[in-house]
Amino acid sequence: MSNLVSVKFATLSEDIAQQLSRAIVQGHIPQGSKISEAELAKQYGVSRGPLREAIVKLEGLGLVTRTANVGARVIELNIDDMLETFAMREALEGMAARLASEKMPEEEVTRLYHLLDEHQAYLDANHDEHYVQQGGNDDFHLRIIHASGNTKLIRLLTEELYAVIRMYRHHTADQRRDPRQALREHRAILDAIANHEGDLAELLMRRHISRASQLLKQAMEQCLVKP
Amino acid sequence: MSNLVSVKFATLSEDIAQQLSRAIVQGHIPQGSKISEAELAKQYGVSRGPLREAIVKLEGLGLVTRTANVGARVIELNIDDMLETFAMREALEGMAARLASEKMPEEEVTRLYHLLDEHQAYLDANHDEHYVQQGGNDDFHLRIIHASGNTKLIRLLTEELYAVIRMYRHHTADQRRDPRQALREHRAILDAIANHEGDLAELLMRRHISRASQLLKQAMEQCLVKP
DNA sequence: TAAATAAAAATTGTCGACAATACAACTTGA
DNA sequence: TCAAGTTGTATTGTCGACAATTTTTATTTA
Numbered sequence: 001m002s003n004l005v006s007v008k009f010a011t012l013s014e015d016i017a018q019q020l021s022r023a024i025v026q027g028h029i030p031q032g033s034k035i036s037e038a039e040l041a042k043q044y045g046v047s048r049g050p051l052r053e054a055i056v057k058l059e060g061l062g063l064v065t066r067t068a069n070v071g072a073r074v075i076e077l078n079i080d081d082m083l084e085t086f087a088m089r090e091a092l093e094g095m096a097a098r099l100a101s102e103k104m105p106e107e108e109v110t111r112l113y114h115l116l117d118e119h120q121a122y123l124d125a126n127h128d129e130h131y132v133q134q135g136g137n138d139d140f141h142l143r144i145i146h147a148s149g150n151t152k153l154i155r156l157l158t159e160e161l162y163a164v165i166r167m168y169r170h171h172t173a174d175q176r177r178d179p180r181q182a183l184r185e186h187r188a189i190l191d192a193i194a195n196h197e198g199d200l201a202e203l204l205m206r207r208h209i210s211r212a213s214q215l216l217k218q219a220m221e222q223c224l225v226k227p
Numbered sequence: 228m229s230n231l232v233s234v235k236f237a238t239l240s241e242d243i244a245q246q247l248s249r250a251i252v253q254g255h256i257p258q259g260s261k262i263s264e265a266e267l268a269k270q271y272g273v274s275r276g277p278l279r280e281a282i283v284k285l286e287g288l289g290l291v292t293r294t295a296n297v298g299a300r301v302i303e304l305n306i307d308d309m310l311e312t313f314a315m316r317e318a319l320e321g322m323a324a325r326l327a328s329e330k331m332p333e334e335e336v337t338r339l340y341h342l343l344d345e346h347q348a349y350l351d352a353n354h355d356e357h358y359v360q361q362g363g364n365d366d367f368h369l370r371i372i373h374a375s376g377n378t379k380l381i382r383l384l385t386e387e388l389y390a391v392i393r394m395y396r397h398h399t400a401d402q403r404r405d406p407r408q409a410l411r412e413h414r415a416i417l418d419a420i421a422n423h424e425g426d427l428a429e430l431l432m433r434r435h436i437s438r439a440s441q442l443l444k445q446a447m448e449q450c451l452v453k454p
Numbered sequence: 455t456a457a458a459t460a461a462a463a464a465t466t467g468t469c470g471a472c473a474a475t476a477c478a479a480c481t482t483g484a
Numbered sequence: 485t486c487a488a489g490t491t492g493t494a495t496t497g498t499c500g501a502c503a504a505t506t507t508t509t510a511t512t513t514a
Contacts, residue, residue, distance in 0.1 A: 009295075010295035010296065011295050011296075011466090011467065011468090012467075012468075013467080013468095014295070036495075037495075037496070038494090038495070038496090046468080046469090047468060047469045047470070048469085048470090048496090049276075049467080049468055049469065049470095050467080050468065050469095052280070052496090052497090053279070053280070053283055053467095056280055056283045056284060056287075057283060057287065059287075060283075060284065060286075060287030060288075061287075062379075068236075068237035068238050068241070068475090068496085068497085069237065069238075069474080069475045069476060069495085069496055069497075070475090070476070070477095070495085070496075071495070071496065081379070084377045084378060084379040084380065085379055087322060087326070087377055087380065088319065088322070088377070088379060088380050088383065090322070091318040091319055091321065091322035092315065092318055092319070094318065095314060095315070095317070095318035099314070150311045150314055150315070151311060152289075152308070152311040152312055152315060153311065153314065153315050156315065238496090238497065238498090239497075239498075240497080240498095263465075264465075264466070265464090265465070265466090273498080273499090274498060274499045274500070275466090275499085275500090276497080276498055276499065276500095277497080277498065277499095279466090279467095280497095295466085295467085295505090296465085296466055296467075296504080296505050296506060297465085297466080297505090297506070297507090298465070298466065298506095455514105456513100456514090457512105457513085457514080458511100458512085458513080458514095459510100459511080459512070459513090460509100460510080460511070460512085461508105461509080461510070461511085462507100462508080462509070462510085463506105463507085463508070463509080464505105464506085464507075464508080465504105465505085465506075465507085466503100466504085466505070466506085467502105467503080467504070467505085468501105468502085468503070468504090469500105469501085469502075469503090470499105470500100470501095470502105471498105471499085471500090471501105472497105472498085472499075472500105473496105473497080473498070473499090474495105474496085474497070474498085475494105475495085475496075475497085476493105476494090476495080476496090477492105477493085477494080477495095478491100478492085478493080478494095479490100479491085479492080479493095480489105480490080480491075480492090481488105481489085481490070481491085482487100482488085482489075482490090483486105483487090483488085483489095484485105484486090484487085484488100
C-alpha cells in the first residue's frame with residue numbers, strides 16, 4: 001500500500017509490473033538492491049503470486065536480474081552497459097529513422113516541425129534550460145520510432161530498451177549542456193525524413209545518438225548520482 | 228510427461244520454458260493454437276505455477292501473446308511480421324558485424340575462415356545441398372554476433388530474436404536455393420571483418436540479411452508449410 | 455428462426471501453505 | 485586460531501484450492 005496512484009490494470013500482475021518498473025526507473029528502488037518477494041508483496045498488498053509474475057516480466061525488460069533460489073536484484077548502472085545499450089539504440093533508431101523517411105505521412109512531418117518550433121521557443125523563453133521530454137507524446141524520438149511503422153521495432157524500443165534508457169537519464173545529472181545543438185540535430189534528421197532521404201536520416205540519427213551517448217558517458221564519469 | 232529429454236534446469240519454470248520454446252519453434256505446438264495452462268501442466272507433470280511463469284517468459288520472447296483472463300496463444304507467422312523481424316535483425320546484426328570487425332581476435336578470424344572452408348567442402352560433397360546450421364556453435368552468424376562483444380546485443384539477438392527467426396526457418400520450406408551465393412556473402416563479410424573495415428562489414432551483413440529475407444518472403448508466398 | 459438473455463462450464467487470476475534451497479551463525483576438532 | 489561441518493533461519497520454488505472472468509450452452513422471447 002505504498003504508491004500514489006494505482007492505475008487499475010486488468011490484472012494485479014500488470015499493475016505491479018508497471019509500478020515496479022516506474023519505481024526502479026525513478027530510483028525509488030535503488031540500483032543493485034535485492035527484490036524481496038515477501039516484503040514487496042506486503043508493501044503492495046498482494047500475494048507473492050502476481051508479484052513474482054511481475055518480477056519475471058521485469059527480468060524480460062532487463063531491469064532486474066534473477067538467479068535461481070536466490071532472488072532478483074535491480075540492475076546496476078555503469079558506463080559499459082550504457083554504451084552497449086546505446087550501441088543497440090543507435091542501430092535500431094537508425095533503422096527507425098530510415099523507415100520513417102519512407103512512411104511518415106506529410107501531416108506528421110508538419111506536426112513534428114511544429115513540435116521542434118515549440119522546443120525552440122521553450123529554449124528561447126527558459127534561458128536554454130533543456131526541456132524534459134521523458135516518454136511523453138512530445139518526445140521527438142518516440143514520434144520517429146512510431147513513424148517507422150514496424151510494430152516489433154516499436155515494441156522493442158519503447159517498451160524494452162527505453163525503460164533502461166530512461167533509468168540512465170534519471171540517474172545521471174543533467175547531461176545536455178547544449179540543448180540547442182540537440183535541437184539542430186533533430187531538425188536535420190527531420191529534414192532528411194521530409195525529403196525521404198533514408199540513408200541520410202539513418203546516418204544523422206546514428207550520429208545524434210552516438211553523440212548523446214558520449215555526453216552521457218562524460219556525465220557518468222564525473223558523477224554517478226546515487227539514489 | 229511428454230517430451231523426450233527433460234534437461235534438468237535449476238527450476239521447473241526454466242525447464243518448462245525451454246521445452247515449450249522448443250516445442251513452439253519446431254511446430255509441435257501449432258501456430259495460433261491456444262496454450263491451456265491446465266492441460267500443459269498435466270502434460271508436463273507440474274503445477275500451474277511454474278508453467279504460468281514459463282508462459283510469461285515466452286511472452287517476453289515474443290513466441291506467444293497473452294490477453295488477460297483469456298490466455299496465451301502461439302504467434303502466427305506471416306510475411307509482414309517476418310519482414311519486420313528481419314528489418315530489426317538487419318539493423319542489429321549489421322551493428323554486430325561492425326563491432327566484430329573492431330574486436331574479433333585474429334585466431335577467431337582464422338577459425339571462421341576454416342569454418343567457411345568446411346561449408347564449402349560440404350557443398351562440394353553433398354551436391355549443393357544446403358547445410359543446416361541451426362543455432363549450433365558452427366553457425367556463422369552466431370559467431371559474428373558473439374564476436375561483437377556487446378553482451379546486451381548478444382542476448383537480444385541470440386535469446387530473443389533468434390527464437391522467432393528459427394521458427395520462420397522451421398515453418399517454411401527450404402528457401403536457400405543457392406547456398407553457394409550465401410557462402411560467397413559470408414566470405415565477403417569475413418573479409419571485411421578481417422580487414423577491420425567496419426563500414427563495409429556492416430553494409431555487407433545488412434545486404435546479406437536483406438537478401439535472405441527476400442528469399443524467405445518468396446518462399447512464404449508460395450507455400451506456408453502448415454504443421 | 456433468430457436474437458437476446460440467463461445459467462453453466464471451463465479457464466484464468468489470486469491466494470495461503472508447504473517444500474526445497476541458500477546463507478549465516480554456531481559448534482567442533484585439529 | 486582456523487577449517488570444516490552442522491544447525492537454524494530466511495527466502496525462493498512449488499503446489500492445491502478458491503475467486504473472478506470469460507466462453508459456451510441452454511432457454512426464453514419476439
